Amino acid sequence: GESVGLHLPTLSVQEGDNSIINCAYSNSASDYFIWYKQESGKGPQFIIDIRSNMDKRQGQRVTVLLNKTVKHLSLQIAATQPGDSAVYFCAEKSMGDDKIIFGKGTRLHILP
Amino acid sequence: DTGVSQNPRHKITKRGQNVTFRCDPISEHNRLYWYRQTLGQGPEFLTYFQNEAQLEKSRLLSDRFSAERPKGSFSTLEIQRTEQGDSAMYLCASSLTGNEQYFGPGTRLTVT
Numbered sequence: 001g002e003s004v005g006l007h008l009p010t011l012s013v014q015e016g017d018n019s020i021i022n023c024a025y026s027n028s029a030s031d032y033f034i035w036y037k038q039e040s041g042k043g044p045q046f047i048i049d050i051r052s053n054m055d056k057r058q059g060q061r062v063t064v065l066l067n068k069t070v071k072h073l074s075l076q077i078a079a080t081q082p083g084d085s086a087v088y089f090c091a092e093k094s095m096g097d098d099k100i101i102f103g104k105g106t107r108l109h110i111l112p
Numbered sequence: 113d114t115g116v117s118q119n120p121r122h123k124i125t126k127r128g129q130n131v132t133f134r135c136d137p138i139s140e141h142n143r144l145y146w147y148r149q150t151l152g153q154g155p156e157f158l159t160y161f162q163n164e165a166q167l168e169k170s171r172l173l174s175d176r177f178s179a180e181r182p183k184g185s186f187s188t189l190e191i192q193r194t195e196q197g198d199s200a201m202y203l204c205a206s207s208l209t210g211n212e213q214y215f216g217p218g219t220r221l222t223v224t
Binding site: 036041045100 | 118145153156157167170205210211212214
């Protein structure tokens, strides 16, 4: 869902289940996409990236899916662990532009 | 630790005072970025250096803000005549390619 003001969307997942965090990006010219994880009091931590010429990329326990037709990005986390609790941001970047544009974050809450 | 470092981690200042933050990037990274993050929001781009040259500045960067990277290594961000609206987390990131940007822990500024 959309966040308004200071309210972050929250996703609650049972420990051991898979998590799927979704993101809509805005710029059709964006050709590079990144997911960041941010724990409380820390800077964003790079998780995984994907270029626009791909639609899927896998890392360790994480998979990013890109649907350019509907400008949608998702992050799948397999076998969610307590250490996965954080705010997750999707981000986009276009070729020739050096700044990263961050989307609205999603807070992932792990249920015991 | 070979990651991006930032000092100080926290700064409390009175309105009207000047503050300066420092960022030390990953040593071989020639690109350095400053972002600002307010509570519940994703980071927003402020400015970018390639080596010692400041190549882009956001409209968010008012004339009270100045950033330098004199020798192409560490960078400083100064805010003059601080205002309460300047209260935020100031994040520094560095990159070798411009795509994968690695963030430091941030400096949390509180203006009273």
